[in-house]
């Protein structure tokens with residue numbers, strides 16, 4: 001039987017930097033399915049929360065617990081950064097890397113990679129160094145590299161901020177397909193339209209605290225808190 005790594009439980013977690021609490025204290029459970037959109041003003045703690053869940057940031061206090069061991073959980077999740085990170089290797093080598101480190105034979109990895117190269121429209125770049133790709137193309141590669149392992153959970157930190165409309169649409173479509181395929185999504189975004197289209201639930205962060213946790217549709221129509229309402233109206237929150 002395949003055991004899911006979810007739900008993920010955050011128990012009384014807080015992150016402190018330079019003597020200041022930048023996240024928490026917070027307790028929250030990431031459920032087994034859907035798309036969680038993390039919203040909130042600049043500096044609210046969105047990136048810190050995603051990094052904490054993915055294991056890139058250790059909590060100063062509290063615990064982050066998956067249903068499986070940390071190693072098993074790590075193998076089944078991917079993270080996409082706002083500024084795509086690519087290795088100084090060919091596009092194909094970038095793409096097969098996560099499969100190879102998980103023990104998939106090279107021929108099978110290349111076969112799978114060719115499907116993803118087509119899915120993100122990068123077939124013609126297969127043997128080019130990933131470093132020559134444009135920002136949008138690099139992000140498409142990052143999405144393909146994240147999804148090629150069929151992750152249980154995919155974290156995305158403002159993945160389309162620097163992209164044009166067409167690239168944003170293409171990446172959103174890939175995220176939608178991943179959701180339909182059962183991948184759990186947690187994404188920080190400042191793009192209201194995108195948040196509305198994708199959210200099954202919204203975590204609204206303010207000054208490092210989970211200020212509101214609401215069903216995706218309701219959040220945009222009837223947020224629970226005056227602060228979330230102000231945020232949605234474009235007001236500056238201090």
Ligand SMILES: Nc1ncnc2c1ncn2[C@@H]1O[C@H](COP(=O)(O)OP(=O)(O)OP(=O)(O)O)[C@@H](O)[C@H]1O
Pocket residue numbers: 017018022040041042043044045046047048049
């Ligand atoms: N290493 C650090 N040392 C000190 N403060 C930090 C450190 N890393 C983050 N912070 C602070 O923690 C707060 C939360 O940062 P974080 O990057 O999580 O916010 P965010 O919600 O992702 O913001 P943005 O919308 O700008 O991406 C910010 O005030 C930031 O300055």
Ligand SMILES: [Mg+2]
Pocket residue numbers: 046047048157188
């Ligand atoms: Mg951020």
